[in-house]
Amino acid sequence: MIEMAIAVGVIAVIAIVAIPNIDFRKFEMDSNARNVQNHIIAAQTTAVQKNKNVVLTFVYCNNQFRTVIDANGNNGYDAGETRTWVNLSEGAKFVTPLTTIDGAGLYYATGPGIIVYNNVAATNGQVCVSSPSIVLYPRGSTSGDVVIYIGSAAGRKQDYRAIQVYGATGKVHIWRTQPDGSWKESDMQ
Numbered sequence: 001m002i003e004m005a006i007a008v009g010v011i012a013v014i015a016i017v018a019i020p021n022i023d024f025r026k027f028e029m030d031s032n033a034r035n036v037q038n039h040i041i042a043a044q045t046t047a048v049q050k051n052k053n054v055v056l057t058f059v060y061c062n063n064q065f066r067t068v069i070d071a072n073g074n075n076g077y078d079a080g081e082t083r084t085w086v087n088l089s090e091g092a093k094f095v096t097p098l099t100t101i102d103g104a105g106l107y108y109a110t111g112p113g114i115i116v117y118n119n120v121a122a123t124n125g126q127v128c129v130s131s132p133s134i135v136l137y138p139r140g141s142t143s144g145d146v147v148i149y150i151g152s153a154a155g156r157k158q159d160y161r162a163i164q165v166y167g168a169t170g171k172v173h174i175w176r177t178q179p180d181g182s183w184k185e186s187d188m189q
Helices: 002-021 024-050
Strands: 053-059 064-070 083-087 092-094 115-117 131-136 146-152 161-165 172-177 183-185
Touching: 024 053, 024 064, 024 092, 024 131, 024 146, 024 161, 024 172
Parallel strands: none
Antiparallel strands: 053 064, 053 131, 064 083, 092 146, 115 131, 146 161, 161 172, 172 183
16 A cells, blocks of 8 residues: 555656646647648548539638638639638637748748638628638649648747648648747648
């Protein structure tokens, strides 16, 4: 009995020392980045299965994105086309990073594959000006290379994540900011 009490005491001391050093926000932001990655992959799968373009619009003013199954192929949303809204996970928002991974100008979505739609109405009725979108094609590719940046509501630079979409293949990679502010590709692929 004494040995078991000593073992439990040692485990408690280790837990008291270790738990304050765990950055739970890192895991939360990794989960948020994975959520965005999964929705991009789901939109790509929908494009392939339905043999129609799918337009994914990132609506910064409401921290959500809109998926449109583009029935007429004009890369926009028209009445009668299927449209769904997805909110970013709790604690996540679109951010403009201090530096971009692709060397582009600072914005929450960058890259040559961006198509900008003006005046996108969010689900709360708010109108977001210049909402960037990407088009996912039935052959699995996208409108071009794109990087989407998210961060935490706390605004910590180490919480920034970049979701990179390669245009030719539609493959999605996740990047994390390092303590020095540089970017490093994540091992969450």
